[in-house]
Amino acid sequence: MLFNSLEFIFVFLPVSVCCYFFSAKIGNDSVAKFSLVAASFFFYSFWNPPYIALLVLSISINYLLSLLILKLSNTTKKKQVLILAIALNLTLIGYYKYCDFFIQNINAISGTSLSFQNILLPLGISFFTFQQIAYQVDIFKGKTNGDCFLNYILFVSFFPQLIAGPIVHHKEMMPQFKKAIYWNPHRLFQGLTFFTLGLFKKIIIADNIAIYANTVFDGYAAQSSFSIIETWVGIFAYCFQIYFDFSGYTDMAIGLALIFGIFLPLNFNSPYKACSIIDFWRRWHMTLSRFLRDYLYIPIGGNRKGESTRHRNLLITMLIGGFWHGASWNFIIWGGIHGLALSINHIFRKFVCLPNNFLFRNLAFGVTFLTVSYAWVFFRASNIDVALNMTKVCFGMNGIDLPRFFSLFLGSDHGLDFIRVNGAFTSLFLNYHSVAYLFGLFLIIKFLPTTSQWMKWSINSFSKDTSLRKVGITWAYCMGLIFFISIKPLFDSSTSEFLYFNF
Amino acid sequence: MHSIKLSLSFLLGLSSAFGLWYGNLQFASNKSDINTISHYNLWEYRTKLLESKVSPKMVLCGGSNVTFSTRAYMIEKAFGLPVVNAGFNAGTSFKFLTWLIKPYLKSGDILLMPLEYNLYRDCRRHIEYNDRELPLSYYPEYYQEMDSLLWVRTLLSHSYRHIFNMRMNLGIPNHDNNFRLLLSHYNSNGDFINNLRKNENDELNAKIRVELLKELTGEVMITPESATWREIEKFSHWCKKEQISLYFTWPSLLENPNYKKYSQSSYLPSLIERKLISMDITILGKHENSFYPEEYFFDTIYHMNEVGAAIRTQQLIHLLEPFLGNFSFPNS
Numbered sequence: 142m143l144f145n146s147l148e149f150i151f152v153f154l155p156v157s158v159c160c161y162f163f164s165a166k167i168g169n170d171s172v173a174k175f176s177l178v179a180a181s182f183f184f185y186s187f188w189n190p191p192y193i194a195l196l197v198l199s200i201s202i203n204y205l206l207s208l209l210i211l212k213l214s215n216t217t218k219k220k221q222v223l224i225l226a227i228a229l230n231l232t233l234i235g236y237y238k239y240c241d242f243f244i245q246n247i248n249a250i251s252g253t254s255l256s257f258q259n260i261l262l263p264l265g266i267s268f269f270t271f272q273q274i275a276y277q278v279d280i281f282k283g284k285t286n287g288d289c290f291l292n293y294i295l296f297v298s299f300f301p302q303l304i305a306g307p308i309v310h311h312k313e314m315m316p317q318f319k320k321a322i323y324w325n326p327h328r329l330f331q332g333l334t335f336f337t338l339g340l341f342k343k344i345i346i347a348d349n350i351a352i353y354a355n356t357v358f359d360g361y362a363a364q365s366s367f368s369i370i371e372t373w374v375g376i377f378a379y380c381f382q383i384y385f386d387f388s389g390y391t392d393m394a395i396g397l398a399l400i401f402g403i404f405l406p407l408n409f410n411s412p413y414k415a416c417s418i419i420d421f422w423r424r425w426h427m428t429l430s431r432f433l434r435d436y437l438y439i440p441i442g443g444n445r446k447g448e449s450t451r452h453r454n455l456l457i458t459m460l461i462g463g464f465w466h467g468a469s470w471n472f473i474i475w476g477g478i479h480g481l482a483l484s485i486n487h488i489f490r491k492f493v494c495l496p497n498n499f500l501f502r503n504l505a506f507g508v509t510f511l512t513v514s515y516a517w518v519f520f521r522a523s524n525i526d527v528a529l530n531m532t533k534v535c536f537g538m539n540g541i542d543l544p545r546f547f548s549l550f551l552g553s554d555h556g557l558d559f560i561r562v563n564g565a566f567t568s569l570f571l572n573y574h575s576v577a578y579l580f581g582l583f584l585i586i587k588f589l590p591t592t593s594q595w596m597k598w599s600i601n602s603f604s605k606d607t608s609l610r611k612v613g614i615t616w617a618y619c620m621g622l623i624f625f626i627s628i629k630p631l632f633d634s635s636t637s638e639f640l641y642f643n644f
Numbered sequence: 645m646h647s648i649k650l651s652l653s654f655l656l657g658l659s660s661a662f663g664l665w666y667g668n669l670q671f672a673s674n675k676s677d678i679n680t681i682s683h684y685n686l687w688e689y690r691t692k693l694l695e696s697k698v699s700p701k702m703v704l705c706g707g708s709n710v711t712f713s714t715r716a717y718m719i720e721k722a723f724g725l726p727v728v729n730a731g732f733n734a735g736t737s738f739k740f741l742t743w744l745i746k747p748y749l750k751s752g753d754i755l756l757m758p759l760e761y762n763l764y765r766d767c768r769r770h771i772e773y774n775d776r777e778l779p780l781s782y783y784p785e786y787y788q789e790m791d792s793l794l795w796v797r798t799l800l801s802h803s804y805r806h807i808f809n810m811r812m813n814l815g816i817p818n819h820d821n822n823f824r825l826l827l828s829h830y831n832s833n834g835d836f837i838n839n840l841r842k843n844e845n846d847e848l849n850a851k852i853r854v855e856l857l858k859e860l861t862g863e864v865m866i867t868p869e870s871a872t873w874r875e876i877e878k879f880s881h882w883c884k885k886e887q888i889s890l891y892f893t894w895p896s897l898l899e900n901p902n903y904k905k906y907s908q909s910s911y912l913p914s915l916i917e918r919k920l921i922s923m924d925i926t927i928l929g930k931h932e933n934s935f936y937p938e939e940y941f942f943d944t945i946y947h948m949n950e951v952g953a954a955i956r957t958q959q960l961i962h963l964l965e966p967f968l969g970n971f972s973f974p975n976s
Contacts, residue, residue: 326650326651327647329647330647330650330654333654612650614649614653615653617650617651617653617654617657618653618654618656618657618660619657620654620657621653621654621655621656621657621658621659621660621661622657622660622661624654624657624658624661625657625661625662625665626661629665629800629803629804630803632796632797632798632800
């Protein structure tokens with residue numbers, strides 16, 4: 142079931158909210174939590190019922206192993222159990238997500254013809270596996286003393302974050318699950334605001350811009366050719382599509398959790414406003430960055446053993462981060478590009494001190510934005526050949542196609558072989574309107590606050606939840622308008638999946 | 645108290661947006677846009693032809709590839725039975741298309757459907773242009789025959805943009821004269837004749853890049869589970885019950901070298917073939933034989949000019965021969 146489907150919005154959500162608060166009122170908090178777990182399992186099984194067993198099995202085994210770590214007093218034995226827990230989680234994700242990738246590479250290297258398993262990827266496996274690994278590590282380190290089974294199931298399976306994050310941490314969630322459940326109408330409206338704006342981002346912006354990105358990327362996959370301008374239009378379109386799609390999803394997840402009185406962590410903080418790659422990773426998919434930093438980069442040494450180790454560790458972390466997104470060399474290369482860019486950024490910071498003025502800030506912003514945008518080529522392209530082909534075109538290695546009015550300045554016999562004045566656009570779907578649309582989105586991203594910023598959502602929201610913006614009457618009216626505008630296209634076309642559901 | 649005020653404000657906002665949309669929809673329901681008027685007028689013209697031909701007759705039904713790329717008069721001449729070109733528009737669904745044609749089919753008739761690939765789309769998931777616009781203005785009874793959930797979906801699928809466009813397109817001057825001029829291109833079989841145009845716009849090349857490849861690879865939501873298959877099966881049963889011979893065939897299509905390079909491009913044709921065979925529906929020819937060179941098309945990947953249409957129709961006659969060649973028609 143998708144957040145942007147009619148059955149979710151009009152049936153599943155109202156029913157699960159009513160059951161949750163009603164059971165808290167007539168029963169007790171445990172009954173309410175049980176109803177939320179049941180709703181989450183139903184939500185997950187709606188997509189593929191047999192895979193609910195996988196989720197339940199993963200939760201149960203992880204919980205039992207966490208209890209075992211807690212009970213053992215011998216550190217060596219504790220460590221062995223931790224290694225077992227991590228290995229089990231990695232085996233699970235390895236089998237379901239990476240099996241065919243490994244077979245493909247073994248076949249390519251050794252010339253064997255092992256048959257593919259064609260395993261259907263269980264939704265959210267990357268997210269709930271990471272969450273549970275983090276929990277096991279923290280149990281081992283003594284950062285938590287364990288929790289009751291019901292809270293643990295809810296921590297892993299809570300439906301707003303189950304499929305595509307944010308990757309929640311037990312220290313953020315468990316204290317909230319222990320609090321008394323009570324109905325708070327302000328939370329409902331704050332949650333609805335997040336949900337509505339997320340829905341708007343997904344349906345009205347991301348889905349509409351997808352046509353430009355798909356035209357170019359699918360066109361390249363179908364061996365069509367595009368001009369340099371069309372290629373960049375496709376790249377920027379995907380750059381904005383993935384941002385609005387994923388941040389829209391996160392807003393919806395935050396909003397849904399808020400309706401149940403639960404605060405989820407911030408996941409986006411205007412990433413495209415970043416003035417460096419380091420800054421970008423502090424703003425983009427923040428919960429994944431946090432996980433990679435705390436459970437990968439720091440454990441393998443971080444920057445503790447000098448500069449060269451830092452760069453090596455950064456590269457390893459980003460390569461694994463890329464591989465986490467999908468079983469393909471494209472994602473590994475995407476991670477590698479970011480790893481290299483982060484290293485270069487660190488080196489640059491160490492040796493060059495740029496003045497902090499308007500010009501240099503914007504220059505840094507431009508370089509960062511272009512690097513991030515270009516890296517998305519490997520993320521989105523269907524294979525490496527397509528990405529390399531696009532790379533050639535977007536850097537002008539296949540010549541430059543200019544709009545026809547340039548012939549006024551260059552003339553027909555300009556003598557430059559690599560410049561062709563035969564029109565910048567050849568595809569039906571790409572034209573100056575698409576450029577204007579993209580520019581409009583760029584202005585929105587650059588100058589407007591994110592939903593979280595507007596709602597005054599911060600890291601303190603967990604402990605000091607009164608800091609959130611109160612929804613006023615005018616705003617509630619506007620939300621009603623935006624809600625109708627956002628759900629209307631759902632009646633017109635089929636529901637589109639969120640991009641991050643594939644990871 | 646404050647939460648009640650907030651709820652009321654939210655609902656007021658929701659109702660305002662709904663009211664704005666619904667009010668405009670009501671206004672637009674009596675005043676169609678130029679495309680809808682044209683489609684309606686053309687279909688009215690087609691229905692007169694269908695009514696004028698005595699059964700048993702042959703009806704060619706599908707989207708505009710039928711109008712532009714087949715010549716009913718050639719088939720009529722070859723087999724000696726009345727043939728009507730009832731090509732409509734691919735911006736509709738199989739369900740609506742068959743709903744339109746059903747009243748004009750009689751026992752003993754032969755129906756040939758060279759459907760465009762997008763007509764196999766899931767009719768419950770994709771609500772096409774003409775499924776929205778035409779019933780709103782001219783065929784409200786189509787809405788009444790829908791199940792209630794689909795009816796609500798179809799009604800709500802009128803977007804602000806559509807309604808705005810409908811209002812903006814109102815009062816196109818000389819529409820009637822233009823339509824009369826357009827009708828002069830149609831013969832008494834409903835064929836669009838004397839069309840000597842050739843690849844007249846750049847869009848033809850651009851379109852083939854992505855649009856059709858996506859259709860053929862099934863990226864436009866044509867799955868083995870699509871509701872359209874059930875509609876086709878229901879229609880096939882209805883035809884059998886009414887003693888109407890139903891044949892499917894492939895639409896005329898612009899040749900694209902990428903079809904051969906891209907192995908997935910046979911996904912949709914093989915799915916269609918498999919499904920139709922499982923429903924015991926005869927499908928004439930092979931999809932790979934319905935690709936034609938660019939010189940035979942004039943504006944889109946489905947629309948052939950006079951030369952192309954003649955070649956295509958000759959091919960259809962050849963395909964029909966085993967089924968109709970030895971048949972003696974009462975009017976022949």
